[in-house]
Amino acid sequence: MSTIQTSLSEIADALRPAQRIAIAAHVRPDGDALGSVMGLALSLRAMGKTVYALLEDGVPLNLAFLPETVTILTPPYADFEVDVALALDTATHERVGEHTKAALARAPLLIDIDHHPTNPGYGHLNHVDGTQPAVGQIIYELLKAGGFPITDAVMQHLYTAISTDTGSFQYSSTNARTHHIAGEMLAAGLDSSRLAQLLYQTYPARRLQLLRAMLNEMDFRAEGRIASWQFTRALMDEVQVQPGDTEGMIDTLRMIDSVVTAVIFEEMADGKIRVSARSKDQRLDVSAVCGQFGGGGHRLASGARMKGPIQEAAETFLTALEHEVRRLA
Amino acid sequence: MSTIQTSLSEIADALRPAQRIAIAAHVRPDGDALGSVMGLALSLRAMGKTVYALLEDGVPLNLAFLPETVTILTPPYADFEVDVALALDTATHERVGEHTKAALARAPLLIDIDHHPTNPGYGHLNHVDGTQPAVGQIIYELLKAGGFPITDAVMQHLYTAISTDTGSFQYSSTNARTHHIAGEMLAAGLDSSRLAQLLYQTYPARRLQLLRAMLNEMDFRAEGRIASWQFTRALMDEVQVQPGDTEGMIDTLRMIDSVVTAVIFEEMADGKIRVSARSKDQRLDVSAVCGQFGGGGHRLASGARMKGPIQEAAETFLTALEHEVRRLA
Secondary structure, three states: OOOEEEEEHHHHHOOOOEEEEEEOOOOOHHHHHHHHHHHHHHHHHOOOEEEEOOOOOOOHHHOOOOOOOHHOOOOOOOOOOEEEEEEEEEOOOOHHHHHHHHHHOOOEHHHHHHOOOOOOOOEEEEEEEEOOOOHHHHHHHHHHHHHOOOHHHHHHHHHHHHHHOOOOOOOOOOOOHHHHHHHHHHHHOOOHHHHHHHHHHHHHHHHHHHHHHHHOOOOOOOOOOOEEEEEEEHHHHHHHEEEOOOOOHHHHHHOOOOEEEEEEEEEOOOOOOOEEEEEEEOOOOOOHHHOOOOEEOOEEEEEEOOOOHHHHHHHHHHHHHHHHHHOOO | OOOOEEOOHHHHHHHOOOOOOEEEOOOOHHHHHHHHHHHHHHHHOOOOOOOEEEEOOOHHHOOOOOOOOOHHHOOOOOOOOOOEEEOOOOOOOOOOOOOHHHHHHHOOOEEEEEEOOOOOOOEEOOOOOOOEEEEEEEHHHHHHHHHOOOHHHHHHHHHHHHHHHOOOOOOOOOHHHHHHHHHHHOOOOOHHHHHHHHHHHEOOHHHHHHHHHHHHOOEOOOOOEEEEEEEEEHHHHHHHHOOOOOOOHHHHHHHOOOEEEEEEEEEOOOEEEEEEEOOOOOOOOOOHHHHHHOOOOOOOEEEEEEEEOOHHHHHOOOOHHHHHHHOOO
């Protein structure tokens, strides 16, 4: 293991002679994880290589429309051999998932490419660049550095990675190069509006049912500065919720102008309560509040798992959060 | 009047010697209208010119945070003199508004810059480019062509114009140059994420009240292919609705995967019912249905005004619409 930063052209050099390559990303994959894996995989396949694309939790429903996602493998993995393995967008080695970690270990060389600044560099080669908004953007630069093929299918995946991880070019991580890359893709013929339509402008009626429930049930405290919602198993069953249905719902709470912090409590199958918390104010560190309950994360986006029942967990957490909010002003 | 296309560098040449310039855009201004007017105005002011920025209906609340919007004039206009007048983003001469049209007529030279392909070219000089996603993008090219100043305040306005008129770079009108311009602005130091936050990620609690009402009251017909909602004066009064609060709400109906057409009926102060209709299917022409009631517009986005009461208008319109939807399949 080495934390010396390896350049993208050196990584391209390491990939060029490899014939069998495994590529994985983190559990519960999002657009950047899946798009980065498949963007790189499809470019390498276009070079004639055998590429195993591994996702411990498989393909989220809302991204299944992307090219060749049917070739993504999930555990249990067959007994294939690998020359080089890559872990993308995965801050710790464990977060590729147990089976996937074992499959990657078959390769003599592990390459770790990430944009999480906390990534310790667990690969034999590491390229960790916390200034990049998406690993998909790093993969695009890697393909450019190596002169690797950038087909329309590759662009669809990398555009999805970049667009979803920047909130459609809105987050502060978006940089000039992000837009220039998107511009290059459009100039090369990518139909980005079709992707945007499929990514952002289509959702099942289930999602509106959830949104309606949230708007009817949401709770405000501390003069509207705290917004929260309890997402119960009863509702999940009623709506027959699918992975991806709840994505971004906490943002709807967060966007209300009076709100400083938004929290969603979600009743898990095992009876535990998953807490997701967001802050809009740098002075309010939600990771510290989550830390009181064994969780953690970032200052403005954090989580924890608590004991049920959900009402008690919510009351306990919100009391602690309100204490912090009241210290602000 | 001439419909010969004038190049942007010729327009820049016409602006360079002018000392007193009036710039206007269409009534009920959106981000592209206001951003284009103020982006050009602030650049010309930075060159020492006297610039009158005219908006018949003034500044929408949600855009008032942008630089120098307090300098925008509304009728009745003072008796200022003008060397050159410009109408931006305004498909017909009348759509600048009555008072504004009269004020623009004080100038011996009218320049019409637009991206509506139907614009007949009502200026003495006309630059109408229907391939551009936003007039803000044309104004950026004009400033480049003329070597005019592009300050941070200018960029804030033009970025707002481009971002809002492309749905944050998602609409099919977005082109490679759109992204390259955004990239140039970010490279020049523009804080685009702050603008995105203010444009898209902040809304009053009123807006959630409206959304909740819509989700609770929306009506589906034709196996979920038609979604509609009746927005009553009673709710408007209860929520104390402000201009801009309802922007994009019809998209929430439209995005449901089963929905082919979405309609909102809005009870106006004069008792008339404003109908807004959207189609997701090129075969379903909502302007034809609106035409049956004296309205019109585009194939996929159209409107009409009907007689109240709202329930009867809705029933009449939806019956006609359902007739068309049932012909599809």
